[in-house]
Amino acid sequence: xxxxxxxxxxxxxxxxxxxxxxxxxxxxxxxxxxxxxxxxxxxxxxxxxxxxxxxxxxxxxxxxxxxxxxxxxxxxxxxxxxxxxxxxxxxxxxxxxxxxxxxxxxxxxxxxxxxxxxxxxxxxxxxxxxxxxxxxxxxxxxxxxxxxxxxxxxxxxxxxxxxxxxxxxxxxxxxxxxxxxxxxxxxxxxxxxxxxxxxxxxxxxxxxxxxxxxxxxxxxxxxxxxxxxxxxxxxxxxxxxxxxxxxxxxxxxxxxxxxxxxxxxxxxxxxxxxxxxxxxxxxxxxxxxxxxxxxxxxxxxxxxxxxxxxxxxxxxxxxxxxxxxxxxxxxxxxxxxxxxxxxxxxxxxxxxxxxxxxxxxxxxxxxxxxxxxxxxxxxxxxxxxxxxxxxxxxxxxxxxxxxxxxxxxx
Amino acid sequence: xxxxxxxxxxxxxxxxxxxxxxxxxxxxxxxxxxxxxxxxxxxxxxxxxxxxxxxxxxxxxxxxxxxxxxxxxxxxxxxxxxxxxxxxxxxxxxxxxxxxxxxxxxxxxxxxxxxxxxxxxxxxxxxxxxxxxxxxxxxxxxxxxxxxxxxxxxxxxxxxxxxxxxxxxxxxxxxxxxxxxxxxxxxxxxxxxxxxxxxxxxxxxxxxxxxxxxxxxxxxxxxxxxxxxxxxxxxxxxxxxxxxxxxxxxxxxxxxxxxxxxxxxxxxxxxxxxxxxxxxxxxxxxxxxxxxxxxxxxxxxxxxxxxxxxxxxxxxxxxxxxxxxxxxxxxxxxxxxxxxxxxxxxxxxxxxxxxxxxxxxxxxxxxxxxxxxxxxxxxxxxxxxxxxxxxxxxxxxxxxxxxxxxxxxx
Numbered sequence: 001x002x003x004x005x006x007x008x009x010x011x012x013x014x015x016x017x018x019x020x021x022x023x024x025x026x027x028x029x030x031x032x033x034x035x036x037x038x039x040x041x042x043x044x045x046x047x048x049x050x051x052x053x054x055x056x057x058x059x060x061x062x063x064x065x066x067x068x069x070x071x072x073x074x075x076x077x078x079x080x081x082x083x084x085x086x087x088x089x090x091x092x093x094x095x096x097x098x099x100x101x102x103x104x105x106x107x108x109x110x111x112x113x114x115x116x117x118x119x120x121x122x123x124x125x126x127x128x129x130x131x132x133x134x135x136x137x138x139x140x141x142x143x144x145x146x147x148x149x150x151x152x153x154x155x156x157x158x159x160x161x162x163x164x165x166x167x168x169x170x171x172x173x174x175x176x177x178x179x180x181x182x183x184x185x186x187x188x189x190x191x192x193x194x195x196x197x198x199x200x201x202x203x204x205x206x207x208x209x210x211x212x213x214x215x216x217x218x219x220x221x222x223x224x225x226x227x228x229x230x231x232x233x234x235x236x237x238x239x240x241x242x243x244x245x246x247x248x249x250x251x252x253x254x255x256x257x258x259x260x261x262x263x264x265x266x267x268x269x270x271x272x273x274x275x276x277x278x279x280x281x282x283x284x285x286x287x288x289x290x291x292x293x294x295x296x297x298x299x300x301x302x303x304x305x306x307x308x309x310x311x312x313x314x315x316x317x318x319x320x321x322x323x324x325x326x327x328x329x330x331x332x333x334x335x336x337x338x339x340x341x342x343x344x345x346x347x348x349x350x351x352x353x354x355x356x357x358x359x360x361x362x363x364x365x366x367x368x369x370x371x372x373x374x375x376x377x378x379x380x381x382x383x384x385x386x387x388x389x390x391x392x393x394x395x396x397x398x399x400x401x402x403x404x405x406x407x408x409x410x
Numbered sequence: 411x412x413x414x415x416x417x418x419x420x421x422x423x424x425x426x427x428x429x430x431x432x433x434x435x436x437x438x439x440x441x442x443x444x445x446x447x448x449x450x451x452x453x454x455x456x457x458x459x460x461x462x463x464x465x466x467x468x469x470x471x472x473x474x475x476x477x478x479x480x481x482x483x484x485x486x487x488x489x490x491x492x493x494x495x496x497x498x499x500x501x502x503x504x505x506x507x508x509x510x511x512x513x514x515x516x517x518x519x520x521x522x523x524x525x526x527x528x529x530x531x532x533x534x535x536x537x538x539x540x541x542x543x544x545x546x547x548x549x550x551x552x553x554x555x556x557x558x559x560x561x562x563x564x565x566x567x568x569x570x571x572x573x574x575x576x577x578x579x580x581x582x583x584x585x586x587x588x589x590x591x592x593x594x595x596x597x598x599x600x601x602x603x604x605x606x607x608x609x610x611x612x613x614x615x616x617x618x619x620x621x622x623x624x625x626x627x628x629x630x631x632x633x634x635x636x637x638x639x640x641x642x643x644x645x646x647x648x649x650x651x652x653x654x655x656x657x658x659x660x661x662x663x664x665x666x667x668x669x670x671x672x673x674x675x676x677x678x679x680x681x682x683x684x685x686x687x688x689x690x691x692x693x694x695x696x697x698x699x700x701x702x703x704x705x706x707x708x709x710x711x712x713x714x715x716x717x718x719x720x721x722x723x724x725x726x727x728x729x730x731x732x733x734x735x736x737x738x739x740x741x742x743x744x745x746x747x748x749x750x751x752x753x754x755x756x757x758x759x760x761x762x763x764x765x766x767x768x769x770x771x772x773x774x775x776x777x778x779x780x781x782x783x784x785x786x787x788x789x790x791x792x793x794x795x796x797x798x799x800x801x802x803x804x805x806x807x808x809x810x811x812x813x814x815x816x817x818x819x820x
Contacts, residue, residue, distance in 0.1 A: 032608075033626040033636075050790075051617050057718075057788055059671050087644070087670075088604035090614030104670030106604050106717060108615035119671075148789045156794070163820065164627030165793040168719055171608040171623040172790050194498035194516050198442075198581040204500030205518035207461050213581040216443040217574030226443075234497070260497075260514030261469045261529075307516060308467075309578055334773040335797070338819065340750050363744040378467050379558045380460075380582050383575040384566070387745070409748065410573065 007283035009394060010318050010354060013294050014329040016280040017319070022299030023251055023327040026182040033167045037223055038180035039326065044156040046173040049146035053090070054109040058141045061100040061122060061130060062113035065138040076123075076131035085110065100130060109142060116141035149173060159326065161223070183225040184324055187246030188215050190231045191239055191267065192257040192307060197231060210309045210380050211256035218316050219254075224324035234263045239270045243302070247274055251300055252323065254316075257307040264291055267304045271295045274302065285394065286354040288377035289315040310377040314356045314389065317408065337391050337406035341370035348398040358386035359407060370407055386410055417693035419804060420728050420764060423704050424739040426690040427729070432709030433661055433737040436592040443577045447633055448590035449736065454566040456583040459556035463500070464519040468551045471510035471532060471540060472523035475548040486533075486541035495520065510540060519552060526551035559583060569736065571633070593635040594734055597656030598625050600641045601649055601677065602667040602717060607641060620719045620790050621666035628726050634662075634734035644673045649680045653712070657684055661710055662733065664726075667717040674701055677714045681705045684712065695804065696764045698787035699725040720787040724766045724799065727818065747801050747816035751780035758808040768796035769817060780817055796820055 008016065027041050056062065063079060071077040084102040085091050091110035095101060100117070101110050109116070115136040122130045149155060155169055156162075162170075162180075170178065190212045198208045212228055219226035227250060232242045239255075246253045258267045272278045275297040284292045288311040293304030301323060305312045322329050322336075330336075341361060349355040359370035370390050375382040390405040392398065399405055418426065437451050466472065473489060481487040494512040495501050501520035505511060510527070511520050519526070525546040532540045559565060565579055566572075572580075572590075580588065600622045608618045622638055629636035637660060642652045649665075656663045668677045682688045685707040694702045698721035703714030711733060715722045732739050732746075740746075751771060759765040769780035780800050785792045800815040802808065809815055 033623045033630075033638075036627045036630055048612075052612055053615060055617075055788070057786060085615075087602065087673075088613075088616050104672060106602065106617075106670060108604075143786055143788050147786075148791050155791075162627070164624045164631060165719070165723060165790065165796075165820065167627040168620040168624035168723075169790045169794045172618050172620045174608050174611070174618060176608050192497065192516065194518075198584050198586050201584070202458075202462055203498075205463060205495075205498050207465075207516075208582050208584060210578040210582045213443050214574045214578035217446045217572070217577040220443070220446055221574060228443075260516060262514060263497075309575070313575060313578075332773075334778070335771060335819075338771070338778070339748050340778065361745060361748070363742075368744070368748065368750060376467060376553055376557075378465070378553050380575065380579045381558050381565075384579045386575075409745075410575065 007285040007290060008281045009285050013281050013284060013319060017294055017296060017301060018329055020277050020280065020296035020299065021301060021328070023184060023323065025327070027179045028182045029177055030180050031177050032170050035162050035178050035180050036164065036167060038162055040156055040158055040160050040162065041179040041181055043154055043158050044170065044175060044178065046149045046151055046153050046155050048173060049151045050149040050172050051143060051145060053145050055143045056103045056105055056107045056109060056116045056141060057143055058116055058118045059104050060119040060141065061117045062095060062103045062109045063100045063115055063117055063136065064095065064097055064113060065115040065136050065140065067098060068117060068132050068135040071132045071135045073133045076133045079130050079132060081128055081130055114138045161325065181327065183223055184252060184327065185250040186219045186224045186226050186324060187229055187250035187253045188212050188226055189229045189242055189246050189253065189255045190257050191234055191255060191263065193234050195231045195257060211312045214309060214313055215254055215256060215316060218313065218321065219324055222321045222324040234258065234266055236266055236270060239266060240273055243270055244274060247297060247300060247302065253300070253302045254305055254320065255303065256305040256312050258304070268293055271302050271304055284315065285352060286356060288356065294319065308378045309380040310358065310383050313383060317389065337408045339368065339388065339407035339409065340404050341368040341390070341407050342402055343390065343399050343405050344369050344371045345401045346398065347372060347392060349392045349396060351397045352394055354394045355392040357390045357392065358382055359388055359390045360385065361387045361407070370405055383410070417695040417700060418691045419695050423691050423694060423729060427704055427706060427711060428739055430687050430690065430706035430709065431711060431738065433594060433733065435737070437589045438592045439587055440590050441587050442580050445572050445588050445590050446574065446577060448572055450566055450568055450570050450572065451589040451591055453564055453568050454580065454585060454588065456559045456561055456563050456565050458583060459561045460559040460582050461553055461555060463555050465553045466513045466515055466517045466519065466526045466551060467553055468526055468528045469514050470529040470551065471527045472505060472513045472519045473510045473525055473527055473546065474505065474507055474523060475525040475546050475550065477508060478527060478542050478545040481542045481545045483543045486543045489540050489542060491538055491540055524548045571735065591737065593633055594662055594737065595660040596629045596634045596636050596734060597639055597660035597663045598622050598636055599639045599652055599656055599663065599665045600667050601644055601665060601673065603644050605641045605667060621715070621722045624719060624723055625664055625666060625726060628723065628731065629734055632731045632734040644668065644676055646676055646680060649676060650683055653680055654684060657707060657710060657712060663710070663712045664715055664730065665713065666715040666722050668714065678703055681712050681714055694725065695762060696766060698766065704729065718788045719790040720768065720793050723793060727799065747818045749778065749798065749817035749819065750814050751778040751800070751817050752812050753800065753809050753815050754779050754781045755811045756808065757782060757802060759802045759806060761807045762804055764804045765802040767800045767802065768792055769798055769800045770795065771797045771817070780815055
């Protein structure tokens with residue numbers, strides 16, 4: 001039980017790592033829209049107003065709002081139709097009092113006009129005259145010049161990860177090329193004398209490598225560039241050689257496997273031998289995932305992840321994913337476990353330890369419920385059946401059926 | 411207001427589309443791990459048991475559980491240490507009663523052993539003898555042969571989209587190549603005489619194309635292959651030519667723009683002219699997103715999306731995203747809006763209409779709250795500020811501050 005004394009919480013582990021981390025920022029120019037999913041290197045500022053003119057948001061008539069004040073069904077306002085706005089063109093003359101211009105959604109208001117009356121609130125008396133049966137306020141049914149984006153305004157911040165709508169706003173301000181941060185390279189090494197590659201047929205006592213592939217997928221789906229280094233036997237010299245190579249060639253190294261004490265010791269000593277400051281914590285006060293080693297070697301994170309597939313993915317989500325995505329741990333982390341669901345059964349948990357339960361999500365009477373997928377953390381099938389991970393915080397000694405838990409989709 | 415009568419609900423729109431949809435299934439062989447994010451074409455079945463042997467899940471001693479029954483601190487069981495299991499190897503002799511084999515996590519139990527005693531619950535008297543201070547039940551601290559996956563078992567179902575852990579299970583059963591569904595090709599056309607490309611400086615009355623880029627990103631992040639067809643003027647012949655080309659070259663077509671009545675009519679007639687059965691609905695009973703046209707032309711979906719950037723993305727999420735991801739609308743859709751958050755202010759909504767509100771998510775006293783990002787649906791900046799979309803169902807006439815709403819992250 002000695003290890004439990006050294007085990008640190010996830011937030012402590014993050015703090016320890018953060019103190020020594022120094023992940024490189026490599027710039028790459030990318031055109032939109034291919035920059036999707038990449039992180040901006042610099043703030044993006046708009047050079048122009050969007051829209052560049054007062055723009056109608058409905059079909060109808062551009063008017064001076066004052067000309068419609070007091071208008072009603074019984075006492076409509078009469079306006080002279082003086083012209084029609086053509087899409088994509090500036091009206092050539094300004095709107096005189098008492099007049100209206102026909103305008104379609106997206107059209108540019110003529111000078112003098114300050115609102116648009118919806119066509120539904122008008123009637124055409126003849127080709128030159130409409131009656132307006134409802135007043136409009138100044139600015140009504142109009143997006144004003146610069147109302148969406150003002151020239152000089154910060155549009156997106158440095159570090160922001162580009163979503164579809166962010167590509168849209170870049171297009172809106174005419175930015176078709178951005179500098180983004182290149183994906184971090186993550187070396188993945190598996191260790192264990194019992195591990196064989198998926199191509200091989202396992203002999204007695206052997207199992208195929210699962211973690212390399214789960215981790216590859218997890219790195220990729222967080223925007224990183226995974227590189228597989230294969231399986232290394234549990235020998236100090238071989239492991240050291242492979243890890244040193246992976247460390248040199250990547251921004252981050254994930255060593256998986258070695259849940260037995262002997263192998264863990266080797267992995268530990270190897271990581272420690274790579275450089276300074278070395279191992280920062282042995283053991284996390286979470287379940288599953290306790291036998292985790294966290295190290296930083298000359299600014300690059302190196303993680304010794306547990307051998308069990310479930311534990312490995314849990315620790316990846318908690319400690320590795322944010323680094324791959326952002327190059328750092330976020331300050332606000334409440335969106336890491338954004339779902340709230342009620343648990344379907346009692347789950348016991350030790351106080352002082354965070355528990356992560358694999359759950360299937362189901363809907364019962366319009367409420368989201370989390371159904372624990374029970375089973376040992378060594379089972380990959382367990383993880384495949386799960387929709388998400390539910391967190392039981394360290395302060396609690398478990399949750400009772402019906403209690404709300406925080407869930408992250410897997 | 412005539413349109414409102416024709417407007418259909420989202421589920422009605424899905425049903426109408428589904429009746430005529432026939433999206434192609436093109437197979438592609440892919441190696442794991444690069445198959446991440448792709449949908450399996452066929453069921454995957456395990457050819458072997460995983461693990462292929464009874465496997466220790468802790469460090470300790472492989473024993474016959476019966477030999478430890480009744481053991482306690484005061485009355486321990488004495489066992490003779492008869493050997494040590496080497497990782498990745500089959501123990502060569504079986505375990506005799508009264509004996510124990512040293513074993514590490516992941517090791518193979520010798521024949522005769524049915525449980526593992528944790529090293530923490532033993533003491534070594536001498537090199538040949540241990541005392542066991544706690545009994546183990548048969549199967550304790552063991553993953554039995556086939557307990558994770560049984561030979562013949564369905565591992566992943568046809569249509570399943572591969573997540574990181576799914577790559578892991580494929581590796582576990584030795585499947586290194588799978589047939590996946592090729593990404594669906596989605597042609598994107600923008601229309602509007604006022605729209606210019608992002609490379610151009612907009613003149614008076616002109617705005618840059620936003621939707622092509624938002625939609626490109628949205629298609630890509632749902633696993634599709636987007637193809638941009640640029641901007642077409644609002645003329646029947648030009649639009650027909652371009653849409654016919656996009657329809658021919660793709661599995662699905664998205665036409666965006668044309669929120670004004672005149673342009674909508676042209677878009678409508680053009681889509682109708684492409685083939686059978688043609689337009690299935692005009693107008694959705696949602697806000698924003700009402701002016702949407704849904705069509706199927708010889709099995710391929712064609713959508714006329716609203717011109718406003720917010721409306722376009724809302725409709726994309728509701729009607730297009732599932733088709734791009736899965737090639738169909740899912741039966742269970744409760745995970746489409748998986749988050750629950752309390753809304754920070756009253757929002758009015760018309761009964762009979764689903765409302766989609768852009769929200770920022772914030773944490774207040776450990777609870778998730780959704781803060782509406784107010785503003786017109788024509789504003790792209792609105793969408794960039796939002797973390798998600800909150801849904802107000804058609805039955806409700808709005809929500810009051812503090813009420814819980816369903817949210818989808820954007």
